[in-house]
Amino acid sequence: MRANQSEQESCGSQGQEPLPEWLSRGSSYEPSVDRDSFARRNVLALTRALAKLRSEVDPVGQRPWVDRALGVVTPALRLIGTLALVACVSMARNLAFAWLMLAVLLVLCAMRPAHRIAQIVGPAALAALLAFVVNVPAILLGQASAPVRMATKTFVTVGYVASLAQALGSDGMVAALRGLGLSPHIATVVDLALRDIVLLGEAATSLSEALSLRSVGTNKDKTSSAAGVMGVVFVRAQRLATARAEAMELRGYGLDWTGGRTRYRLRMADAAYVLALAAVVASFAYLEGAMV
């Protein structure tokens, strides 16, 4: 985007009113320091997180090969596979299976770019830390390994779910739910809810930025300003929902809507995925049977 500068003819200045004196004089304002940066940054971080909730999936050409390979598997099957894996890890009575799945997760992570690894490992590590802290009192009851066991299981399960969510994106997740036979109405509500959360997150981000741009001094009533931002977001949510409902009605959305379901056909990629999943379940059965 190169910039070119050019001159244009001036149009004259008919119809001008002189500005008030306070506006036309030079600025000599010296602001005081208000300790609001912590709150402001955190509000902005929260609203930006909401705006990113429906994050875009990388274009096919930019995905790592592991995601390209898994991308051809039917989303519903991947959802079932992840749920089965989570169930196995949760039911495992010893850590061998969890360690095995952790190793697989870390290998899968290592094949992804750094920002994608952070999106998987970040929430998993946070959840694991929370699980560890919550289980610390178990040590006093003689369950010395409980915090590590729970933290490991939590890291593995959250890691796989985050990995699935990242690979499918919200559109893929809704497609997976539809594939599992979920009512098209409920799937549409989930889809619209995710979309609207993002829109409202963007609206809240813009309002917070506008607030920060006009926060040029000491705000004695920060609560009121924050309440104003939230109030406007709620009003916008209500308007958005009403307008969306009216638009859907005008386009024929009703209780007899079927959602345009397509017939499922088994593909090679799906068959390979089912075999891999069977191997995981078999290893679970073997490790649990052999090591109890």
Place this chain on the structure above:
Amino acid sequence: MSLVEFSNVCFAYPSSQRLALDGVSFTVDEGEACALVGPNGCGKSTSLRLLVGLDHPSLGEVRFAGELVDASALRDARFTKRLRQRVGLVFQDPDAQLFCPTVAEEVSFGPRQMGLSTEEIERRTDDCLRMFDLERLRDRAPWRLSGGEKRRCATACVVSLAPDLLCLDEPTNGLDDASRAGMVAFLRSFVAAGKTVLVATHDLQLVSELGARTISLAGR
């Protein structure tokens, strides 16, 4: 010395692989009216966001009144607040800018924060409401206003800070003929008083009416 200076500025939004700005350089002198023009997505709004420090360039420099506007400078709260008092930005979407319960409170929000006296706050509020023809709407909720009224209200809110540089993103969108004429007359008066205006717009008639120097950003 130029009031605004962009030197070889590159910027990409974190969610995008594409550069929103690629090596943009331009200057704006004190007391002139300038217009950023170009096709959709060429970086007009992005340039304004960089100028007020909402985003930071990936490469290159943005300077206001000779001072570098970057992440490190904006960590100084005094610098940031001074910058945002001197550079007013009116967003393209006025809904994104209005958060107070009434129009009058919205306009007086900035002056109240500046710690001005009650008389001065009232004077600025009344003047701004009058200049933007909002007097009869002073007790209305901003979210109940029409599109054009919201835009005038958003502009009045920023003007009440008495900025040296007024940046406006598509300032005539949604304005009827009378409101548009009022906006143009105000901007001319603002420039005639020695202040600076930078508009991002597709409206070449506005550029012509303001007698603004054009800065063309080429799209890809």
